Amino acid sequence: MKVSKEKAAQNRAALVQTAARLFRERGIDGVGVxxxxxxxxxxxxxxxxxFPSKEALAAEALTHGLEISHSRMVTAHDGRLPSLSELLDSYLSEEKRDDIANGCALAASASEIGRQDEAISARYSDGFEKMAAVFEKHLHTHKAKGDHREKALAISAALIGAISASRAVLKAQPQLANEILHAVRRTVGEIAGE
Structure with a gap:
């Protein structure tokens, strides 16, 4: 029985959304088709x-997750965009760290993207560039001193690394997991000139 174009589009969206969630939770290699x-x-x-392959689905699912993360960073709330401080507080929160399935796709997949194909790496790179661009724009507005792009790249990498490291130690040392978030938040705030 042939599926309508509308139903096919719904099925495709369901696959992408489900894969994005499962890949964030368990990794691309940790979930089967x-x-x-x-x-x-x-x-x-x-x-x-x-999708012709699991890798093609993974690239699409990663893009979907990255678009959601980017949208959270650039969507106005109460008539204004989030401030730099609000972005840092939100990203480095215990709540975001603990919600892997709905969290940042960059942090969830950072350690495994290097083992994936070039198409997936390209999608990750695009997402990272978009994240850094948001911070770079805030640094210009914030009138932070120094090279704004360099600082934006460092901030982005620090945030992703902080979430990844905090998740990695959380089960064994919850206090250390929280210390990581707070230390990176304070240090990044200093870099950003807050």
Whole structure:
């Protein structure tokens, strides 16, 4: 039975959203296509009707997650964009660290992207550049001294690293996990001239 274009688009979106969540939770290599299809309410055959490979789905899912993360950084709330301080506080919060499935795709996948193909690395690179551009714009507005791009790259890498390291030690040393977030928040604030 042929699926309508609308239903096919819904199925594709369900696969991308489900894969994005599962990949953030367990990593690209930690989830199989059958599991993604089942979690999306479809068969793995349906997955291959939309994507030529798991890698193609991973690239699309990563892009989806990165777009959501970027949107959070640049969407106005109460009629204004988030301030630099608000972005840093939000990103480095214990709540964001603990919500891997809905958190930043950059932090969730940082350690495994180097083992993926070039297409996935390119998507990650684009997401990283967008994140850094948001911080660079804030640094210009903030009138921070020094090379704004260099600082924006350092801030982005520090935030991603802080979330990754904090998650890595959380089960064994929750206090250390929280210290990492607070130390990076304070240090990045100093770099940003807050």
């Amino acid at each position: 059958a599991e993604i299809g089942k979690a999306a309410g479809l068969t793995h055959g349906a997955l291959y009707a939309h």
